[in-house]
Amino acid sequence: MTYVNEHYAKLRSSYLFSEIARRVQAFQSANPAARIIRLGIGDVTRPLPPAVIRALHEAVDEMARAETFRGYGPEAGYEFLIAAIAEHEYASRGVAIGADEIFVSDGGKSDSANIQEIFAPDSVVAVTDPVYPVYVDSNVMAGRSGPPDESGRYAGLVYLPCTAENGFQPPFPEGPADLVYLCYPNNPTGAVLTRPALRGWVDWARAHGAILLYDAAYEAYIRDPEIPHSIFEIEGAREVAIEFRSFSKKAGFTGTRCAFTVVPREARGRTRGGDAVSLNALWLRRQSTKFNSVPYIVQRGAAAVYSPQGQREVRALIDDYMENARIIREGLEATGLTVHGGANAPYLWVRTPRGLGSWDFFDRLLGDAHVVGTPGAGFGPSGEGYLRLTGFGRRDETEDAVERIKTRLQL
Amino acid sequence: MTYVNEHYAKLRSSYLFSEIARRVQAFQSANPAARIIRLGIGDVTRPLPPAVIRALHEAVDEMARAETFRGYGPEAGYEFLIAAIAEHEYASRGVAIGADEIFVSDGGKSDSANIQEIFAPDSVVAVTDPVYPVYVDSNVMAGRSGPPDESGRYAGLVYLPCTAENGFQPPFPEGPADLVYLCYPNNPTGAVLTRPALRGWVDWARAHGAILLYDAAYEAYIRDPEIPHSIFEIEGAREVAIEFRSFSKKAGFTGTRCAFTVVPREARGRTRGGDAVSLNALWLRRQSTKFNSVPYIVQRGAAAVYSPQGQREVRALIDDYMENARIIREGLEATGLTVHGGANAPYLWVRTPRGLGSWDFFDRLLGDAHVVGTPGAGFGPSGEGYLRLTGFGRRDETEDAVERIKTRLQL
Numbered sequence: 001m002t003y004v005n006e007h008y009a010k011l012r013s014s015y016l017f018s019e020i021a022r023r024v025q026a027f028q029s030a031n032p033a034a035r036i037i038r039l040g041i042g043d044v045t046r047p048l049p050p051a052v053i054r055a056l057h058e059a060v061d062e063m064a065r066a067e068t069f070r071g072y073g074p075e076a077g078y079e080f081l082i083a084a085i086a087e088h089e090y091a092s093r094g095v096a097i098g099a100d101e102i103f104v105s106d107g108g109k110s111d112s113a114n115i116q117e118i119f120a121p122d123s124v125v126a127v128t129d130p131v132y133p134v135y136v137d138s139n140v141m142a143g144r145s146g147p148p149d150e151s152g153r154y155a156g157l158v159y160l161p162c163t164a165e166n167g168f169q170p171p172f173p174e175g176p177a178d179l180v181y182l183c184y185p186n187n188p189t190g191a192v193l194t195r196p197a198l199r200g201w202v203d204w205a206r207a208h209g210a211i212l213l214y215d216a217a218y219e220a221y222i223r224d225p226e227i228p229h230s231i232f233e234i235e236g237a238r239e240v241a242i243e244f245r246s247f248s249k250k251a252g253f254t255g256t257r258c259a260f261t262v263v264p265r266e267a268r269g270r271t272r273g274g275d276a277v278s279l280n281a282l283w284l285r286r287q288s289t290k291f292n293s294v295p296y297i298v299q300r301g302a303a304a305v306y307s308p309q310g311q312r313e314v315r316a317l318i319d320d321y322m323e324n325a326r327i328i329r330e331g332l333e334a335t336g337l338t339v340h341g342g343a344n345a346p347y348l349w350v351r352t353p354r355g356l357g358s359w360d361f362f363d364r365l366l367g368d369a370h371v372v373g374t375p376g377a378g379f380g381p382s383g384e385g386y387l388r389l390t391g392f393g394r395r396d397e398t399e400d401a402v403e404r405i406k407t408r409l410q411l
Numbered sequence: 412m413t414y415v416n417e418h419y420a421k422l423r424s425s426y427l428f429s430e431i432a433r434r435v436q437a438f439q440s441a442n443p444a445a446r447i448i449r450l451g452i453g454d455v456t457r458p459l460p461p462a463v464i465r466a467l468h469e470a471v472d473e474m475a476r477a478e479t480f481r482g483y484g485p486e487a488g489y490e491f492l493i494a495a496i497a498e499h500e501y502a503s504r505g506v507a508i509g510a511d512e513i514f515v516s517d518g519g520k521s522d523s524a525n526i527q528e529i530f531a532p533d534s535v536v537a538v539t540d541p542v543y544p545v546y547v548d549s550n551v552m553a554g555r556s557g558p559p560d561e562s563g564r565y566a567g568l569v570y571l572p573c574t575a576e577n578g579f580q581p582p583f584p585e586g587p588a589d590l591v592y593l594c595y596p597n598n599p600t601g602a603v604l605t606r607p608a609l610r611g612w613v614d615w616a617r618a619h620g621a622i623l624l625y626d627a628a629y630e631a632y633i634r635d636p637e638i639p640h641s642i643f644e645i646e647g648a649r650e651v652a653i654e655f656r657s658f659s660k661k662a663g664f665t666g667t668r669c670a671f672t673v674v675p676r677e678a679r680g681r682t683r684g685g686d687a688v689s690l691n692a693l694w695l696r697r698q699s700t701k702f703n704s705v706p707y708i709v710q711r712g713a714a715a716v717y718s719p720q721g722q723r724e725v726r727a728l729i730d731d732y733m734e735n736a737r738i739i740r741e742g743l744e745a746t747g748l749t750v751h752g753g754a755n756a757p758y759l760w761v762r763t764p765r766g767l768g769s770w771d772f773f774d775r776l777l778g779d780a781h782v783v784g785t786p787g788a789g790f791g792p793s794g795e796g797y798l799r800l801t802g803f804g805r806r807d808e809t810e811d812a813v814e815r816i817k818t819r820l821q822l
Contacts, residue, residue, distance in 0.1 A: 001620040002589040003531035004680035004688045008696055043482035048474045056471040056708070063667065064464040066805075070666040071454035106517055106703070113701035117552070120414035137700045141528070178413040209412040255481040255707045256474065257517075269415035277415045285419055289548045290524035292517070296666045297467065298706055394477075 007143045012152055016378035020362075027366050036366070037401040039328070039389045040374035042187070044252045046320065048301070049313035052251060055304035059297040070296040075288040077104025077260070081299045084306040085260055089245065095232045101280060103261045103287055104302075106294055108217045108246035111261045112181070113138040114290075115213055115242060118282040119179060119269065126158035126177035128170045130188055130379030130386075132215070135181040151381040161382040162189060164351065168340065169197060172204050180205070183215035185222060188379045188388040189349040190341015192227050198234050205240035211269065211279070212241040217259075220250040220318050222344045230262075238264035242279065249346065251305045251314050258294050258302040321346050324398045325391030331402035332389075336411065346391040349376065353411045361387050369404040418554045423563055427789030431773075438777050447777070448812040450739070450800045451785035453598070455663045457731060459712070460724035463662060466715035470708040481707040486699040488515025488671070492710045495717040496671055500656065506643045512691060514672045514698055515705055515713075519628045519657035522672045523592070524549040525701075526624055526653060529693040530590060530680065537569035537588035539581045541599055541790030541797075543626070546592040562792040572793040573600060575762065579751065580608060583615050591616070594626040596633060599790045599799040600760040601752015603638050609645050616651035622680065622690070623652040628670075631661040631729050633755045641673075649675035653690065660757065662716045662725050669705050669713040732757050735809045736802030742813035743800075746820065757802040760787065764822045772798050780815040 020040075028036060048056075062068035076082070082102045090097040105111050113134050116125075125139045136157065139145060146155030153159055158177050160170040168191035170182065182201065184193045193201070205212050212231065219229040228234065231241045243262045247253035267279040294302075304310045325342040332339050338351035350373070352361035358375035365371050365387070376386030393401070431451075439447060459467075473479035487493070493513045501508040516522050524545050527536075536550045547568065550556060557566030564570055569588050571581040579602035581593065593612065595604045604612070616623050623642065630640040639645065642652045654673045658664035678690040705713075715721045736753040743750050749762035761784070763772035769786035776782050776798070787797030804812070 002622045002680045003534065004682060004690070004693060005529050005531060006682055008529070008693055009682070009688075011696065045477065045480070045482065047477050047480040050475070053471060053475045056474070057468060060464060060467040060471065063459045063467070064461070066456065066458050069456070069458040069663075071456065071663075072665045109703045110701060118416050118419070120416060121554075123414060134700060141697070141700065143532075211413045252480075252482075254483045254703075257703065257706045269413045271415060271417055271420070277420075279415070282415060282419055285422065286552070289545060289552065290521060292520045292665075292668065294517075295668045295706060295709055297708065 005141070007141050010140050010145065010147045010154065011137060012148050016374070020372065020374065023363065023366065024372055034370045036370045036372060037393070037397045037404075038372045039393055039398065039401045040372050040387075041390060041392055043254050044249065044321075044392050045394055046252055046317055048252050048256065049305070049310060049317060051304045051307050051310035051313055052301045056297055056301045059300035063297065073293050073296055073299070075291070075293055076284065077102065077293055078296070078299050081303045084303050088306045090230065090232065093229060093233060095230055097232065097262055098265065101262055101264050103263065103283060104294055104299065105259050105261060105287070105291065106257045108215060108244045108248065108259045109134055111259060112213065112215055112244050114286065115261070115283070116142055116144070116179070118279060118286055119211075123178040124156070124158060124176050126160060126173045126180040128182065128186070129153070129159040129161050129381060130376060130383035131181070132183055132187050133379070135213070153381065159380070162186070162191065163382050164340065167191070168349070169193070177208070177210055179211050179213060181213045181215065183217070185218040185345035186341075186347070187218065188347055188374070188376065188383065190343070190345035190347035192222065192224070192344045195226060195228050195234070198228055198231060202231070202234045202237045202240060206236055210240065211267065212237075213244070214241050215244045217244060217246040218249055218345050219245070220314070221322060221346050223322065224344055227344055232262065232264070238266040240267065242267060247302050247305060250318070251302070252317060253302070256298055256301060258298050320395070321391040324393060324395060327398055327402055328389055328391065331406055335406050335409065342391065348389040348391070350387045350389060352385050352387060355385070358384055358387060365405070365409065368409045369401065371401045371404060416552065418552050421551050421556065421558045421565065422548060423559050427785070431783065431785065434774065434777065435783055445781045447781045447783060448804070448808045449783045450804055450809065450812045451783050451798075452801060452803055454665050455660065455732075455803050456805055457663055457728055459663050459667065460716070460721055460728060462715045462718050462721035462724055463712045467708055467712045470711035474708065484704050484707055484710070486702065486704055487695065488513065488704055489707070489710050492714045495714050499717045501641065501643065504640060504644060506641055508643065508673055509676065512673055512675050514674065514694060515710065516670050516672060516698070516702065517668045517705055519626060519655045519659065519670045520545055522670060523624065523626055523655050525697065526672070526694070527553055527555070527590070529690060529697055530622075534589040535567070535569060535587050537571060537584045537591040539593065539597070540564070540570040540572050540792060541787060541794035542592070543594055543598050544790070546624070564792065570791070573597070573602065574793050575751065578602070579760070580604070588619070588621055590622050590624060592624045592626065594628070596629040596756035597752075597758070598629065599758055599785070599787065599794065601754070601756035601758035603633065603635070603755045606637060606639050606645070609639050609642060613642070613645045613648045613651060617647055621651065622678065623648075624655070625652050626655045628655060628657040629660055629756050630656070631725070632733060632757050634733070635755055638755055643673065643675070649677040651678065653678060658713050658716060661729070662713070663728060664713070667709055667712060669709050731806070732802040735804060735806060738809055738813055739800055739802065742817055746817050747822065753802065759800040759802070761798045761800060763796050763798060766796070769795055769798060776816070776820065779820045780812065782812045782815060
């Protein structure tokens with residue numbers, strides 16, 4: 001008899017986006033003339049930069065000729081892309097990352113979901129609250145938790161509440177924690193970790209023998225020159241951190257799929273017998289056994305992001321989204337709403353007015369302004385009382401949505 | 412203290428291809444004038460079909476315009492690709508597969524490595540010997556085995572020896588087995604399962620409450636109209652089988668990355684409490700939590716394989732590789748060697764002459780004919796005494812290699 005992985009049964013059904021869809025659908029049916037604007041989406045809307053498009057076309061042509069055709073590529077990615085990443089993402093910031101420490105992949109989602117496989121099944125996992133659900137779900141599926149409680153928190157996981165009261169800065173775990181997932185700039189709060197705060201985390205991990213799983217998928221949105229883009233800008237991080245990066249939000253690759261993960265040679269875990277084991281070697285083994293890298297075409301497209309033209313175009317793309325974020329933030333603040341984030345991140349974390357619940361504010365925004373946000377409660381109990389908006393929409397729609405909120409929302 | 416997944420330490424280092432590289436390197440250094448031909452590679456060499464190239468270019472252009480740009484796609488793949496797969500791979504053979512039963516992915520390697528996650532950690536796993544190492548390694552990493560013995564067999568796994576004595580047909584497991592990996596047409600032996608043989612496996616799985624994990628990555632190479640291309644051509648398979656398919660060898664996608672897995676709605680496992688659980692629902696949850704689908708561009712390229720032009724071009728591609736296989740088979744047989752496979756598969760499984768070991772024959776072929784094969788022992792103990800050659804080389808090199816074997820190999 002074949003038995004299933006019963007840990008899956010613990011998972012709360014991810015009702016957030018289906019519930020949003022249901023409410024939007026119901027509203028649209030009742031108000032067929034309403035032109036609804038989605039301002040809560042986490043997906044990009046601008047086309048790929050021309051430098052990337054050209055590189056993709058050239059790579060497609062290479063695949064058309066026997067002399068330049070590419071079959072299986074190197075399992076951790078092509079040297080041309082890895083070298084460009086090492087140079088432009090790290091060396092340019094004074095951080096030395098070796099080619100054998102960079103693993104190209106199809107997405108930050110895959111990597112941040114798969115990384116837990118190389119750790120012991122009984123590792124204690126800490127996550128922020130609110131949180132990107134993949135960190136939690138992948139560990140629940142692997143059996144590192146008990147069932148969820150009423151609020152959605154799983155037994156055995158350590159939650160680090162991030163609220164206005166602590167400036168959305170995660171407190172250190174009070175008890176033991178082996179693996180800590182940190183995502184900064186943060187989805188959904190838009191908060192960042194300053195250099196001293198990040199140094200505090202590295203020091204904490206070193207003192208506690210923990211590993212930090214640092215998701216920097218949104219680093220390209222950092223404006224403040226004092227905010228680190230990589231955890232490896234912090235001394236000592238190479239022993240205790242793994243970093244996830246992505247071309248998704250940096251260069252519009254959500255539908256083109258390319259990302260990378262950095263596992264330094266010095267990062268180590270232990271066996272029960274007390275031996276140190278290289279996490280780099282474990283991840284290499286994981287990836288080379290279970291993955292066959294990213295399409296050659298896509299790797300060429302990603303490398304073009306680092307050409308001078310690509311760099312300019314990507315900066316313009318991000319400026320554009322950040323201008324949306326500014327428009328939303330200033331518009332909502334003008335109505336008296338409290339808005340966090342949006343300064344070094346594409347996400348705006350809007351406090352619901354007068355103690356309204358996340359879903360109540362969602363309904364109000366939809367009903368009054370025909371604007372769709374994402375209820376903060378969907379990201380965890382500490383997200384209750386917030387709504388997530390993003391700068392990823394079209395400019396005209398973003399302006400229109402803000403104008404409607406200013407003029408129609410009954411607070 | 413962060414502990415690692417200690418099951419990784421059980422893995423035998425995959426020395427096969429590095430050892431081949433070492434020996435080839437040593438020979439080339441000692442014989443700098445020798446022009447070595449690789450006839451053991453498992454990668455394709457012909458460019459992508461023109462229909463695919465055109466579709467890729469068109470999709471790249473779509474990504475260049477805001478109106479046609481695509482961000483995150485449906486997690487199990489775009490409807491246009493899923494519908495084409497259902498029609499051309501299944502309905503055309505009289506097999507009804509629903510759109511919600513097809514999961515598009517980045518590779519058969521990923522899917523066949525990841526599928527074990529949805530089953531209980533103590534499931535008993537059966538594999539053929541010789542075997543594609545991913546089935547074994549992914550289960551060792553998940554803790555479903557003890558350490559390997561001298562011959563490389565892991566304690567706790569069930570091995571089904573496939574040799575000339577049984578016509579390379581896997582015997583049913585003698586003891587219990589919950590999950591059985593079958594790859595037909597087979598890598599590395601080139602053997603196929605006839606319809607009665609496959610029916611026997613489906614009946615066995617139904618009688619024993621087991622699940623068959625059927626890897627049909629090479630089905631496009633089947634010539635004999637009596638050989639099933641899909642396990643779902645067998646009545647009753649929908650309750651007990653999951654099928655892996657790939658565009659890699661079918662259409663030259665090894666460096667372009669697209670595959671799919673079929674999990675029928677009727678396929679079920681059990682909880683310890685005795686409840687039936689849909690494997691389709693578990694796999695959907697696994698994929699939507701840990702994966703973000705395949706690049707839109709690549710999905711368009713894959714769909715073009717099913718256009719009338721794509722179908723013709725892909726058939727020509729496969730005919731070409733199979734003609735290589737014929738040339739190798741007939742050439743080697745003319746020298747008195749015994750050759751299996753190559754009739755409904757791109758793989759040729761050559762018996763080493765006069766009881767030579769796999770590696771000894773490898774050395775002889777390299778030394779005498781400057782031709783590189785893959786020692787069968789690298790695929791498992793029952794591969795000892797065999798060498799794998801493939802039809803994936805270039806035609807001129809294949810002909811040249813066969814001529815050298817005929818004229819220079821001292822048997």
